[in-house]
Amino acid sequence: MIAVDWGTSSARAYRLAPDGAVLARREGADGILRVPAGGFPAALVEMVGDWLAAGETRVLLSGMVGSRQGWQEAPYLGCPAGLSELAGAVVPVPFDGASVRLVPGLSAEDAAGTPEVMRGEEVQILGALAHADEDGLMCLPGSHAKWVRVVRGRIAGFTTSMTGEAFAALKDHTILGRMMTGRAEVGPAFEAGVARAAEAGGLLHHLFGTRTLGLFGRLAPEESASYLSGLLIGHDVAAALAEPAQVLLVGSGPLMALYGRAIALAGGEAIAGDPDAAARGLALIGERIQWA
Amino acid sequence: MIAVDWGTSSARAYRLAPDGAVLARREGADGILRVPAGGFPAALVEMVGDWLAAGETRVLLSGMVGSRQGWQEAPYLGCPAGLSELAGAVVPVPFDGASVRLVPGLSAEDAAGTPEVMRGEEVQILGALAHADEDGLMCLPGSHAKWVRVVRGRIAGFTTSMTGEAFAALKDHTILGRMMTGRAEVGPAFEAGVARAAEAGGLLHHLFGTRTLGLFGRLAPEESASYLSGLLIGHDVAAALAEPAQVLLVGSGPLMALYGRAIALAGGEAIAGDPDAAARGLALIGERIQWA
Known part of the structure; x- marks a missing residue:
C-alpha cells in the first residue's frame, strides 16, 4: 500500500x-x-x-x-x-x-x-499507540498544538492551542521581535519563561515582560525567543495538564524537546512517540x- | 505654558x-x-x-x-x-x-x-484623578494596556498587557484573520468572547475557537473580530481584576467602550475618565x- x-x-x-x-x-x-x-x-x-x-x-x-x-x-x-x-x-x-x-x-x-x-493528526495519534486498547494523554506540538485524550485506543476528545502560530505572529509582528536574535531552545531562558507562565497575571501581561526584561538587561537578545517560547508553551502545558500526568509526545523537530522540558517542569512525564506514527x-x- | x-x-x-x-x-x-x-x-x-x-x-x-x-x-x-x-x-x-x-x-x-x-501614561493617570489624594484602580486601554494602582494620588504600581498589539498580530498574521471582515465592536459576539475568556482552557486554546466557530457557521465573518477582541480583552480584564472593582478608564476611541463592557461583564464598574487628562x-x- x-x-x-x-x-x-x-x-x-x-x-x-x-x-x-x-x-x-x-x-x-x-x-x-x-x-x-x-x-x-x-x-x-x-x-x-x-x-x-x-x-x-x-x-x-x-x-x-x-x-x-x-x-x-x-x-x-x-x-x-x-x-x-x-x-x-x-x-x-x-x-x-x-x-x-x-x-x-x-x-x-x-x-x-x-x-x-x-x-x-488522527492517524499519527492512533499510529503512536503502543497497544490497540491504550488509554492516555497525548500532545502533538505545532502551529496548532493538539492535546488528545485516548480511551481504549479511541480518540475520546481533544483541544487545540494556537501556540506555535501565536509565537510566530508575536515574534515577527510585534515589538517583542525587535530585540530578538536566534531561535527558541531549551535552556535557562526557556525555563524562566515556563516558570513565569505559572505565576499570576495572565499571558497578555507575561508577554510584555519579554520586552521589559530585555530593556533592563536581564534577558539577552539571543535568549529572548527562548523566553517567549517558554511563556507560550508554559501557558499551553499549564492549561492542558490539570494535574501532573504522563504525556505521549508525538511529532518531530525542535518543539519536541521544548514541550518535553515544559511538561517535566510542570511535574509531568513526557514520552517521545514514534516519529513514523x-x-x-x-x-x-x-x-x-x-x-x- | x-x-x-x-x-x-x-x-x-x-x-x-x-x-x-x-x-x-x-x-x-x-x-x-x-x-x-x-x-x-x-x-x-x-x-x-x-x-x-x-x-x-x-x-x-x-x-x-x-x-x-x-x-x-x-x-x-x-x-x-x-x-x-x-x-x-x-x-x-x-x-x-x-x-x-x-x-x-x-x-x-x-x-x-x-x-x-x-x-x-503617567501624566494621563495623574491628570485623570478628580482629587489630588485619590485611591483607585485605573485602566488605560491600548496596544500596551496599563492597569494602574493609585494610592493617595500617587502611582503605586502598574502592570502592562500586550492586548492591543496581540490582537493586531493575531488578526493580521494568523489564520484567524482569513475569515474576518469588519472591526471589533460591542455586541453579542464580543460578549461571547468575554464569556469564553472566563472558561477553563487558557487563552491559546480559546483563540482557536475563533476559527472553529467560523468553520461550523456559529460565528459570521463580520462577528469574528469582535469575538477575538472579546477573548483578549476578557482575558486581560480577568487577570487584572482579582475581584469586581470600580475602574477609572482613561483614553479615547473604540477601545473605551470595549473595555467598559468587559469590565461590566466581570462584575466591575467602569467610569470614563477625562479625555483631556x-x-x-x-x-x-x-x-x-x-x-x-
Whole structure:
C-alpha cells in the first residue's frame, strides 16, 4: 500500500509492506496549497508514480488533502473514533489504475461546547499507540498544538492551542521581535519563561515582560525567543495538564524537546512517540478498509 | 505654558492658561519615529512656533519624546511617584527662547519582580484623578494596556498587557484573520468572547475557537473580530481584576467602550475618565516645576 500524509505545506509518502513495515519513504514537494484545482491526480503521480507503476494498487491519503481546499472534502467524523471508525468512513476519489481513499478528519467539542477539528493528526495519534486498547494523554506540538485524550485506543476528545502560530505572529509582528536574535531552545531562558507562565497575571501581561526584561538587561537578545517560547508553551502545558500526568509526545523537530522540558517542569512525564506514527497509523487503518 | 503629549506615532499639543485651562489644542503631524536625529527643536517650532512667538516661554513634554529614541533620554523614575516626584525629576533640554522640560517615564516591578515601564501614561493617570489624594484602580486601554494602582494620588504600581498589539498580530498574521471582515465592536459576539475568556482552557486554546466557530457557521465573518477582541480583552480584564472593582478608564476611541463592557461583564464598574487628562496632568506637573 502507498500511504501519504498530505498537509497544507508539505507531503510525506510511504511505501508499506503488507505487515505495515516502511519499505520506502520520500518527501513530496507540494503541499495542497501548491496544487492547482483538479491537479491532485497528477500531483500524486508525480510523487509516487514509480511505486504505482511497480504494481501498488491501494493508496491511502490523510491530512488537509481531505479538506475543502484539497482533492475532495472528506467530512469530519465525530469523536470518539478509532481505527475501525476511520476505516469505515474513508472517502474514495476517482483515479485511474489504483484505489485511492481519503481518511476523514475528526471533530469534537471541548468541555464548554466549542467545536474542535483535526485533519491528519488522527492517524499519527492512533499510529503512536503502543497497544490497540491504550488509554492516555497525548500532545502533538505545532502551529496548532493538539492535546488528545485516548480511551481504549479511541480518540475520546481533544483541544487545540494556537501556540506555535501565536509565537510566530508575536515574534515577527510585534515589538517583542525587535530585540530578538536566534531561535527558541531549551535552556535557562526557556525555563524562566515556563516558570513565569505559572505565576499570576495572565499571558497578555507575561508577554510584555519579554520586552521589559530585555530593556533592563536581564534577558539577552539571543535568549529572548527562548523566553517567549517558554511563556507560550508554559501557558499551553499549564492549561492542558490539570494535574501532573504522563504525556505521549508525538511529532518531530525542535518543539519536541521544548514541550518535553515544559511538561517535566510542570511535574509531568513526557514520552517521545514514534516519529513514523503517521505511516503506522495509515497502515493500521489500511488493514481495516474494505478495498474491493 | 505649552504642553505636548509626544508619542511614537503622533503628538498632541496644548496651549494652557496659568490655571491649567486649555486655550488651544492641535494634533502634531510627527510622532518621534518621524523626527530625524537632532531634529526635535525644529519639529517643536513647526508644531507650536506661533505660540512661542506669541510669548510662551515654558514647554513641558511627555511621552516617548523622553526615550532613547526621542529628543533626549529622561531616565525612568521608580514608583511610587506622584505630581511632585515627576515635577522634581523633569529633564531640561537645550532650546533657544524657551525653557523646555521632559517629564520622565515611570518604572515599577510587578508582584513577581518583573520590571514594568510607561512613558506618557503617567501624566494621563495623574491628570485623570478628580482629587489630588485619590485611591483607585485605573485602566488605560491600548496596544500596551496599563492597569494602574493609585494610592493617595500617587502611582503605586502598574502592570502592562500586550492586548492591543496581540490582537493586531493575531488578526493580521494568523489564520484567524482569513475569515474576518469588519472591526471589533460591542455586541453579542464580543460578549461571547468575554464569556469564553472566563472558561477553563487558557487563552491559546480559546483563540482557536475563533476559527472553529467560523468553520461550523456559529460565528459570521463580520462577528469574528469582535469575538477575538472579546477573548483578549476578557482575558486581560480577568487577570487584572482579582475581584469586581470600580475602574477609572482613561483614553479615547473604540477601545473605551470595549473595555467598559468587559469590565461590566466581570462584575466591575467602569467610569470614563477625562479625555483631556494628558493636558490636565501636564498642567498640574508644570505648576510644581522650578522653572527658573
